[in-house]
Amino acid sequence: MELPRSKRYDAVVIGAGLIGLACAWRARRRGLSVLVIERAREPASGASGVAAGMLAPVTEADFGEDVPLLVNLAGRDRWPAFAAELEEVSGLPTGYRAGGALVVAADRDDAEALRRLHEFQRGLGLDTEWLPPSACRRLEPGLSPRIAGGILAPQDASADPRATVAALASVVEQIALGVDVEAIESDGHRVTGVRTRAGAIECEQVVVAAGAWSSALLPDEAPPVRPVKGQILELRVRGAMAMPFERVLRTPRCYLVSRGDGRVVLGATVEEQGFDTAVTADGVFRLLEAAWEVFPEVGELELVAARAGLRPGTPDNAPVVGRGELEGLVWATGHWRNGVLLAPLTGQVVAGLLAGEPLPDEFAALAPARFARARA
């Protein structure tokens, strides 16, 4: 799409990933005029295009991360209605699959660690069940006979991020691709527009949803968002081979997500490597090794692609959603491993902010101001 010259927008969203597009869609549903600007030549060129799409707040829950957990649970609750509405409006699939997640222990040491985690999850009132090895294998017969038990989280789910982005892009319409934002313009107090290589655009409000690149736009005000590299593999069943598993399968070292159409995603490394997106032999090897130890059939699958992407990470692993210091500026970034999970919720909250509503109390802990305090 050509960059429009004369029009003034209610809001410009920087970034055509899942978060940016979800924000734009929900804002348009509220009657705002919205333009999405994306640096790359196609949407989902950052983390969204690489993400596995686990909607797994329960199996992701860990000690000391109560804020992300509550937000993540709320994010999962938003997904079924979001997927249904988006599929209806766009006529395109989102790949949403309920069905639960199973975290398996590869050996006794894993089992000890997972039992401790299970106790913790139960203490939080989460719906999880400890299963002995035989029960795990009844649910998923492809699991190795050597596993030592597992945690079943029946409400965790998954979605296909690329399919969801395609569906969102089709309903958002106003997306300028291949346009690099150079600066967010202001009169010192409030946002007046954005300056791009292709020209300036006037707008009332700006949403920064640029993932791992978000901090570069306003270095003085930006929350500390850093890139955290993740490598994943896309695999596929071959010939007459049946789909090898149903649920999201995890171990402390990897996860396997079935797309339901024969495709399987195996992820993911977590690497502090800056803006590096090289797929490495070591990354691929570790992922396959980790999957193979609990799910030997993985070796029979076709290796379709290996990708690396950059998650936007914050110091407390919680996203940054809320108004910035500059009037008219809204941050929607830092979603770490939960961008797919939190896209519907973030879209809803950001659309509310753009429409002039306050940040709901339950998301107060996500406001960017928490880092401003830390800096002061």
Place this chain on the structure above:
Amino acid sequence: MLEIAGRTFESRLILGTGGFRNLGVMAEAARGSGAELATVAMRRVDPTARGSIVEVLAEAGVEILPNTAGCFTAREAVITAKLAREALGTDWVKLEVIGDDRTLLPDPAELLVAAETLAAEGFTVLPYTSDDPVLARRLEDAGCAAVMPLGSPIGSGMGINNLYNLRLIIEAARVPVILDAGIGTASDAVLAMEAGCDGILLASAISRAADPVAMARAMRMAVQAGVEARRAGRIPRRHYAVASSPDEGLAELERAEREDHLPDAGAAPTTR
């Protein structure tokens, strides 16, 4: 005070940075532990990246001690140490050369080669070693600035498996002995310091604890407790009890009591 290669540190605790759930918790735990040095795996981070672990540690006032974690040969370890020197401008390195994937035990032969090579090139080498007194001596002879024997395998939390060997290493060493790996909880740290270690390095015991910041404070106090207990000098172990309260005057009291409670005490013979 811990003295290594002519530098002194108030804290005898060195923090490993693996296993933390997020960088915020890591920074808070570093403050809670009082550590002045923290190891960072140079193969796993890009030290120039903004907002990375390197920046967060600097903000927490902790100096980075690069390590060669994940290296399986002397060659890899030497290259990694040189990259770290270039990136961070430090010639200190915590040398790790792993010999076994499952136990992560050091490879003694490769370790010694790497230690010699790096020491000859002017590095201040702090080698992670098995609890072998002979190897510890060889590493010291190779020019290492400290020796860092394991208590038990990395991340196992099994504590100190061979206290006898650890004591032999401490007895013979003319460089600081820093217990590295195996600590599970605070009492393990106390034991290490009571045994005479100059310091401890630990990561998982803090980073994977349910409350890492509280465990970091506990470790700080444990190290201090162990050092002071050793300095204070423990009592010898005995087979039988020795009453700790004085027994002078006790007989008098007993007699008075007997007189109180026995009405016919006056009729009884008072002497034998």
